Amino acid sequence: MIEAVGLTKRYGDKTAVYNLSFQVRPGAVTGFLGPNGSGKSTTMRMILGLDNPTSGSVTIGGYPYRKLPNAPRQVGALLDAKAVHGGRSARNHLLSLAQLSGIPARRVDEVLGVVGLQDVAKKRSKGFSLGMGQRLGIAAALLGDPQVLLFDEPVNGLDPEGILWVRNLMKALAAEGRTVFVSSHLMSEMALTADHLIVIGRGQLLADMSVTEFISANSADFARVRTPDTEPQLREKLAAALAEAGGHVLPEQDGALRVTGLPLPRISDLAHEAGVRLWELSPHQASLEEAYMRMTQAAVDYRSTVDQKAGLQQPLPPGAQPPVPVPGQGQPGWYAPPPPQQGGQPFAVPPGGPYGGAPGNGQGAPAHGYGAAGAAPGTANPYAQPAPPAQPAAPAAPAAPPAAPVSQDQPTLLTKKAPAAPQAPAAPPAPQQAPAAAPPAPATSPAAATSPAAASGAAPADAPAAPVSAAPTTQPEDAR
Ligand SMILES: Nc1ncnc2c1ncn2[C@@H]1O[C@H](COP(=O)(O)OP(=O)(O)OP(=O)(O)O)[C@@H](O)[C@H]1O
Structure with a gap:
């Protein structure tokens, strides 16, 4: 198990990691x-x-790590696949790592086979493609047959077959009872690979829970409903009826309506009562990507200045007003709606438009921003901003420049530059936290056949042992 407690890292003025506490358990x-x-x-x-x-x-x-007996045999890591002596062949690279850690040469050939590089084992790695380099890095991580594995962006550069292979490898390693900790920006892949998630933003913990819990805590399912394209007045009529019945309605890019707050049968009944024919009525399940985007919007440091909303923003029908941006939440309707338990009005629209809105709810911002689901009621989320008073339609507020936490007493408040938005109150981070799960019992799996127990021979226990694949990149503190 990996356990971080109050982990903080500052590089000069820059706080890269702030007060992180989490556990990474075996078997997942x-x-x-x-x-x-x-x-x-x-x-x-x-x-x-x-x-x-x-x-x-x-x-x-x-x-x-540095006090771990025989660390390279207990922990394997892929941090930087390019950290390889390019003049060496793949096999010689692995052999040199193996010798440093007392791992027998036959294990080198085994892992070359596991990662599919056996045919190019004698080729110099400087000629390797990005994906081949990744495979070599993964081979290095597996070399010591470790119980704990860390992979930083392992599928970077891999082709679809390689991505599938990595997915299955991670799952097989976890099924053997190993601890597998993997970073990735590929949400669709993470949704298929990970059991549990640790999400950070600007160095602070945002969530620590299962994938399923994370999705349901950060987004809500919605219904798509489409009326005949040839009769736009039917869509307006239906939108008004749905809004009147308490639904929240937003136009989708293809002319359909996105509806939250009403079950599918009710939408069907309302359409029937209004005399509106439907071409589509379908449930939409939120994806990990949507939930992730919603949670981390305010913690994104780097955004393109060029058309950053391209493909995400939904064009409005003629005459409709754009939804009111919600500070701390961005432009409503970009992503999946927030979950109901956040008290959110998923798609805030100006009073009276574009489809009237549900009576009596003001259609304003949610009671609080995203990220607080799962936190105790009343617990402030430093990543959330108080809802502003209802505003006229305006462009989305730009993200604030990155702000580093300055001290333990003053955790960073992530803010967006929203002219009329009040400042969020100072509060400790309130990450989403799942209850601790008992580690599953190690299971024997076919993958074990490719990972025989490490042979004898140990690296010096007192040496500050670097993980196998990371060894060449070890740099003096703060040298990056
Ligand atoms: N050696 C260093 N010196 C100064 N700043 C650093 C150093 N290493 C990292 N940082 C800064 O710390 C912050 C976190 O960087 P880090 O590489 O850990 O982020 P990351 O989540 O891995 O990013 P990415 O997804 O882009 O790989 C960044 O602002 C980075 O510039």
Whole structure:
């Protein structure tokens, strides 16, 4: 098990990781998610003893990495697949790592086979493609047949077959009872691979829960309903009827309506009562990507200035007003709606438009921003902003520049530059937290056949042992 307690890392003025506490348990694939620059690699480097925490601690099986007996046989990692001596062949690269850790040469050939590089084992790695380099890095991580594995973006550059292979490999390793901690920006892949998620934003914990819990805590399912394209007045009529019945309605890009707050049979009945024919009425389940986007919108540091909403924003029908942006939540309707338990009005629209809105609810911002689901009632979420008074339609508020936490007493408040928005109150982080789960019992799986127990021979226990694939990249503290 990996356990971080109050882990903080500062590089000069920059706080890369702030007060992170989490556990990564054996027998599961734990996804490590966060926007660019949120501190994932820094956290992994601290886990692996490549960076020292400014404060707090992180242990593997109860030991800091550098004090772990025979670390390369207990922990394998892929941090930077390019960290390879390009003049060496794949086999020689692995052989040199194996020799440093007392791993027999036959294990090198085994892992070359596992990652599918056996045919190019004698080729110099500098000629390798991105995907081949990734496979070599994964081979290095597997070399010591470790119980704990860390992978930073393992599918980077892999073709679809390679991605599927990595997915199955991670699952098989976890099924053998190993601890598998993997970062990725590919949400669709994470949804298929991970059992549990740890999500960070600007170095702070945003969520620690199962994939299913995360999706339901951060987005709500909705219905898509489409009326005949040839009769736009029917859509207006239906939208008004749905809004009057308490539904929240937004136009979709293809002219359909996105409806939350009403079950499908009720939508059907309302359409029938209004005399509106339907071409489509379908349930839509929120994806991990939608839930992730919703949760991390305010924690994104780097955005393109060019058409950043392209493909995400929904064009409005003629005459309709755009929804009111919600500070801390962005432009309503970009992504999946927030979950009902957040008290959100998923698609805030100006009073009276575009489809009238549900009576009496004001159609304003949610009671509080995203990210607080699962937190105790009344617990402030530093990533949320108080809802502003209803505003006229205006462009979405730009993201604020990154702000680093300055002290333990003053955790960073993530804010967006919304002219009329009041400042969020200072409050400690309130990450979403799932109850601790008992680690599943290790199971024997076919993959075990490719990962025989490590042979004899140990690396010096007192050496600050770097993880096998990360060894060449080990750099002095703060040298990056
Ligand atoms: N050695 C260093 N010196 C100064 N700043 C650093 C150093 N290493 C990381 N940082 C900063 O710390 C922050 C977190 O970086 P990190 O690489 O951990 O993020 P990340 O989540 O892995 O990002 P990505 O998804 O883009 O890989 C960034 O702002 C980065 O610039």
